[in-house]
Amino acid sequence: MSAATQETAIRTGRIARTFIYVVLLVFALFYLLPFFVMLVNSVKPLSEITEGNMMALPKELTFAPWASAWSTAQIGVEPTGLRPYFLNSLFMVVPAVLICTALGALNGYVLTKWRFRGDTLLFGLMLFSCFIPFQIVLIPMARMLGIMGLAGSTAGLVLVHVVYGIGFSTLYFRNYYSAFPTELVRAAMIDGAGFFQIFWRIMVPVSGPITVVCVIWLFTNIWNDFLFGASFASGSKAPMTVALNNLVQSSTGVKEYNVHFAGAILAALPTLLVYIVAGRYFVRGLMAGSVKG
């Protein structure tokens, strides 16, 4: 059972409960269907897909598409599969998520516990930046990265993701910290703790739940980004999504759908894992702050 469950004061009858379970299961089916399509077709030979019904279970079970997607499928001139790109994504997503979360936490801390004139306006500016469509920043961003000498590097990509992740991470932490008693910060000040000591000793230890939310959000978004990855780090440093795209989007070649689906599931495994493992803390984290407005 969920850790976040608390006793609900509402009682429901037997018929109502049956109805509730039916509705919940129907929705579970709805959510699972596309995944089912992907999974079923990833273990069929290609011929079975092109000639037949894609909802049908495989007549002949094969894991060759999975092996191919992972290690032998053609991504560029070399048949490397997705494997080498996995690490690229990891090298990009981990620093980006860490930096962005740390900055978000610090910003949230400043904006709630060290308020100054105009801080709300600054926060509004940061929050609005979440809404900028990525398509329009592509060209100017390329120019900036070029000027900074970060073009075509993982560092540049990390910078881009950090910049466009700050709005949300700041939002999450600000909402969370605003519910945190300011008296504690004052007590620590009188106790002689400085700005960073208070942050590290008082704020960080209680930030677990919101960190989970922030990390899940950033991890998913950054891992799944294609546009920036393709534009700023393609080639041997390309992230997983760019490789997956190259696997899937070949325009005039033969489309191996089974391999595509296997690749898609492989590419999504880290995020799926994050959701499943951290999912229970996720609701708790949301509960602890971000939806309290």
Place this chain on the structure above:
Amino acid sequence: MGFLDISNVTKSYGNTEVLHHVDISVEEGEFLVLVGPSGCGKSTLLNMIAGLESITSGDVSIKGRVVNGVHPSKRNIAMVFQSYALYPNMTVGQNMTFGLEMHGVPKPERDKALADVAALLQITPLLDRKPGQLSGGQRQRVAMGRALVRNPDVFLFDEPLSNLDAKLRVDMRTEIKKLHEKLKTTIVYVTHDQIEAMTLSTRIAVMYNGYVQQLGTPKEIYDTPTNLFVAGFMGSPSMNLLPVEVAMIDGAPHAVTTDADGAPLHLRLHQQNLSEWAGRKIILGIRPEAITDPEGADRASSCIIPMTNRVSVTEPAGSDTFATMTLAGQDSIARMRADASVGPGEMFEFAINMEKAVAFDPETERRIVP
């Protein structure tokens, strides 16, 4: 120059001045209570002493050192917060020694200080627990312990008892008083509860609207309130404030008013200088305990006068019985002995101790000094 001096301190937010020219000097070992309704500026003043809020003008000095702009941790103060502000992620012991750690006190010294204070407050068994596992009273003790461990020049208390239930509050009040008597520390204590103010303090500053209305010992404040606000705020039930007219009868000033049935009533005034007010209106303040049954009257007083009036409600409170009547067209309260036999609707003969009555100028609301 005192131990803690607040001289001519003001506080403004933008163009709004919220604290006006406050002057208080606290001697070493004194227990100063800042009391007033919420929004009166008492917490702001405390935070300014602590260094949590900046001082717009004027000086705060501790032990002769002006501390304006000095970081809170460098003022050698300790503070106990209303919510206790215990760090939820640390144990009780860690909470209490955090300040020492931050000030670079070596661990053995910290441990010794912790052990002493824990013993003093009888919280030694709690040291390894987290604040979440403590009861309200225990948290309160830990919060005080955290302040004591630091051995500061000045203790600041920000409504420390308001989160406790009634009984615990009384117990802790006594405990704080005992601690103060034992340790002879200098304390500034903020509360909105005038009983806490009366019981704990050596001196009280009554604050309202950003002004210190009156600064004095509890007795001065109680007996000779400087204005209508202080008179009404201090004391429970609060002072009866009756609009009356002064008339000279037999060469002595009398207050002329009406009783419950609208019949005229003449009360001899004790203060002779009120003759100057003949024909004018004043506000006459009489504490409930100055209106009693004749048997309960203060025999030492030189000016007890009788008054017959109709009682509307009686409230037996165990130790006393309160009787409500109409005087000067408004509800007034008399405090009688517990066994005084009086019922609602009955006529009763009260004794008023006019020596304790105070007069206020209705225009300026200030007390007319005898």
Place this chain on the structure above:
Amino acid sequence: MRGYFGKTMTVACALAATTSMVKAEDVEVLHWWTSGGEAAALNVLKEDLAGQGIGWLDMPVAGGGGEQAMTVLRARVTAGDAPTAVQALGFDILDWGEQGSLADLNDVAAQEGWDAVVPEALQFFAKYDGKWIAAPVNVHSTNWVWANKAVLDDNGIAVPETWDDFVAAVETLKAAGITPIAHGGQAWQDATIFDAVVMSTGGPDLYKAAFIDLDPEALGSDAMKESFDRMAYIRANVDDNFSGRDWNLATAMVINGEAGFQMMGDWAKGEFLNAGKVPGQDFLCFRFPGTGDQVTFNADQFMMFDQGGVVSPEQAALATAILSPTFQSAFNVVKGSVPARTDVSDEAFDDCGKQGMKDLAAAASSGNLFGSMAHGHANPAAVKNAIYDVVTAHFNGEYDSATATEELVNAVEGAQ
């Protein structure tokens, strides 16, 4: 861009940067050939260069028939970090040439004699201002029809030579309960058919006037309206499910005998071969009825980005390797297209390939070789997409033929 300042910034930026410093002897190649056959074909080129000690930094970006790669290219160029060589199509090459970002390959071209062996229509896209700026790899012809031989034989249908033959064949198939035409409803696929239909209906003159010269009269002509009518006829004979379908799923319908014909470029052959089908035996390839003498083409080329005024030795080597007959043959056999130079032996090619080469040579010499509008070889991207809009809207029933003709004139005018 990678000056002293750039490097200091990198260091100063606490993020440990590993910039993609291209080593002097490496070529960085941006392309979108990522499917099995294509990439394997490209590997031939890579091996060739490796033989000369030149390293290959692969930078594949697939999607949208190169659109994605062009977006990335713009980001790279803006960042001052252009790749050495970039796969590109038609007008994109000329646009980059106009920007002055491309290297002048005239020396290499003169040495290798490109002018003599590359068809003129193709040279148009490989040269800017009299200078060679790109090395052509292949020529795809787009006016092919693919047919399931068994289906045609069963219904007694011969290869249709004219539009009327085609209509008759379609009617026969329809009567037999077979979907006559397999098609995927995506703008570029609709436009691919439209290319062939216009060529067939109005002949090369109309095609050239309308799509290359963008003559409003031709665009608004009765023949153009007639072309739209024929599009409507084709629309009426595809299955109801065509919208959004990928082209290869449409090909699969022909392979599986669910449909008779598909109009698609020569890359569709790969799907047939991959399904174990044999050209001439299981499936047929022929020019769209009425375009037997013409070839509409698109050609993949590699543009070389200027490396500071000179053509680097690696770029020269790459360009030379691309146009070498061995690579041209090896690559195009796998890719399904035909070599960009007309003097390559057709020995290694299959029936369809051989015919393609023959057609290309013939069309090139008779002036019947035209760039494909649908594939960005007749007019610039803005115009192409404007035509797409009208063709697709008409194909999906938004416009009738008269309106579509009118809109076509407006759209082309608006996009110029």
Place this chain on the structure above:
Amino acid sequence: MAHQSAEVDFRTRLQNWIPKLVLSPSLAAVLVFVYGFILFTLYLSFTNSKMLPSYDWVGFENYRKLWGLSHWWTAITNLAIFATLYIVICTAIGLTLAILLDQKIRGEGMLRPIYLYPMALSFIVTGTAWKWFLDPGIGLENTMHLWGWESFEFGWIKDRNMAIYTIVIAAVWQTSGFVMAMFLAGLRGIDNEILKAAQIDGASNWNLYRRIVIPLLRPAFLSAFVILSHLAIKSYDLVIALTGGGPGRATELPATFMYSYTFSRNLMGVGASSAVIMLMTIAAIMTPYLYAELREKP
């Protein structure tokens, strides 16, 4: 700090500056990389930029062109339809699921990740799965026919009047679970005593939710609104993967329009002007919201 009569130690002054220093890198990044770029885009929208940015001023020419394109009108109409339905349906489903899941459900631990996982998947390929599923020839309709329900019809994705709704379905699929989690968290945060009190007052379950619980979820509604509207405006992958903007151009959205004009059609000026219009729309919708939200909690 008007009166500085005493020693103001260095540390205190530093402490006053540290918070601003800490905030400044993020702020600088946002100012340059967001607001700077917005200004740049604004500038581009007044130039005749084609393939790459150019600096030839053409005034409002691009805007005139933009509003003359039937395409653009389709895109903004679609966004209005899409965003409204998407936000409303996601919120409705999210709230319903959260309420149902809050009834002490066995297996909640199993169901929750199932509802949540779509958010974790990129649409690059999930789009293909959806496309197949919605395709009448091979997906749901076909399967129903094979199962014997011959009259079943579901061909929206092929119908240019209905295709936009299939985009809504797939988008709802992706995010409604996330919204559910937000509402579930909100529900779990409500004090049970309030619910007990309402029950003692005789409120039925229906009334309990309608009158007490849902009003108390206001913050969750607001957070959901921000997240959903931001996703709606940025929806790009979804359309490309599912319909490619088709049938015809029936499912074009401003984001795909912007991309197509800036990058595919080499009309960067027009693309920039569409971006400016979009940003202005976002600002018009979000600013009052942000203002109300931020002012409430001083």
